[in-house]
Amino acid sequence: MARHRAPARSHARSTLAATLTVVLIIVAAAVVATRRAWPEEARVGTEETVGRSQPASATPTPSGPTPDERLAEALSSVTSDAPGRVAVSAVDVETGEGAAVGDEVVFATASIVKVDILAALLLRAQDDGRSLTPQEEQWAQDMIRSSDNAAASALWDVIGGAEGLTAANERFGLTRTTAGAEGLWGLTETTVEDRLLLLRVVLTDSSELNASSRAYARELMGTVVDGQDWGVSAACDEAGEALLKNGWLPRTETGLWVVNSFGLVERDGRRLLVAVLSDGQPDQEVGIDLVETVAERAASVVVAL
Structure with missing residues (x-):
């Protein structure tokens, strides 16, 4: 009997691992999809404002003399x-x-x-x-x-x-x-x-x-x-x-x-x-x-x- 239950536990672990893998893939895909859905200015702003005291949308750089x-x-x-x-x-x-x-x-x-x-x-x-x-x-x-x-x-x-x-x-x-x-x-x-x-x-x-x-x-x-x-x-x-x-x-x-x-x-x-x-x-x-x-x-x- 023991020999028959051991494979069953092994099969359960495999099933659980596969399920977790699928869930992680779905979550990762959702994160990527959500990030891609962000407006470009939101993504750039999020990256550039790290460590800044002012938002990236502060006074623009002058374009130079006319x-x-x-x-x-x-x-x-x-x-x-x-x-x-x-x-x-x-x-x-x-x-x-x-x-x-x-x-x-x-x-x-x-x-x-x-x-x-x-x-x-x-x-x-x-x-x-x-x-x-x-x-x-x-x-x-x-x-x-x-x-x-x-x-x-x-x-x-x-x-x-x-x-x-x-x-x-x-x-x-x-x-x-x-x-x-x-x-x-x-x-x-x-x-x-x-x-x-x-x-x-x-x-x-x-x-x-x-x-x-x-x-x-x-x-x-x-x-x-x-x-x-x-x-x-x-x-x-x-x-x-x-x-x-x-x-x-x-x-x-x-x-x-x-x-x-x-x-x-x-x-x-x-x-x-x-x-x-x-x-x-x-x-x-x-x-x-x-x-x-x-x-x-x-x-x-x-x-x-």
């Missing part, structure tokens, strides 16, 4: 001792990444308004369903390539003067540009942000102008005469393309200079729109040096974003 702050820092050594005022805006055409300093400050345009006049002329011709006349083409070429003032005055009349420029700029989305009164187109006022908007109109697909009008504007801005190709071109690679228009004007009441430059430059394989506006400069050369330094640093900041 692009505008980076640009301001890059320009601080230049603008701290620079005469007059200066503002700059730069943006990558493809990515939209950019930075600006002084983007709401208003400046006189001087001759950079000639790009506004060209854009208004091309828009008017489009609306009329015609090409530019040979005379208009000659005036446009002289106005942009060599900054001829007589040609600009002639086309100012063609587009309808200040009213015509204002109407065109409204269609282009420029909201901070005010046309010069009484035929004084060089005293049109603008901001660097409006300059970038205008560059998009004449040089990119985001435009009221058609492809042929934009191609014409690109051709003229890419072939300015020697001696007028300074400015934002300082931000361009040696082998890169620069399309630009500059403006310079001594103010009668102060003798101080307005020196401006804006356009498209290629740098490190990127296409950048850059605008630099300045005033209160003691002479043209000082203004040019300032504009070129600011343009180069702004482009460096944008390509590093």
Whole structure:
């Protein structure tokens, strides 16, 4: 009899062990399932708050300086001792990444308004369903390539003067540009942000102008005469393309200079729109040096974003 009960006890132990094993497996599975059901933030918080006096959801780590702050820092050594005022805006055409300093400050345009006049002329011709006349083409070429003032005055009349420029700029989305009164187109006022908007109109697909009008504007801005190709071109690679228009004007009441430059430059394989506006400069050369330094640093900041 004893020999028969011993196997029975052995069988009972085996059955109990198997049952316990099954129970442990079920419990373990339930724990794992419960843990997986916890929200991710709850699991991370549970792990990270061990030994802390404050919860992990305390003040987040700062993300670092903004692009505008980076640009301001890059320009601080230049603008701290620079005469007059200066503002700059730069943006990558493809990515939209950019930075600006002084983007709401208003400046006189001087001759950079000639790009506004060209854009208004091309828009008017489009609306009329015609090409530019040979005379208009000659005036446009002289106005942009060599900054001829007589040609600009002639086309100012063609587009309808200040009213015509204002109407065109409204269609282009420029909201901070005010046309010069009484035929004084060089005293049109603008901001660097409006300059970038205008560059998009004449040089990119985001435009009221058609492809042929934009191609014409690109051709003229890419072939300015020697001696007028300074400015934002300082931000361009040696082998890169620069399309630009500059403006310079001594103010009668102060003798101080307005020196401006804006356009498209290629740098490190990127296409950048850059605008630099300045005033209160003691002479043209000082203004040019300032504009070129600011343009180069702004482009460096944008390509590093």
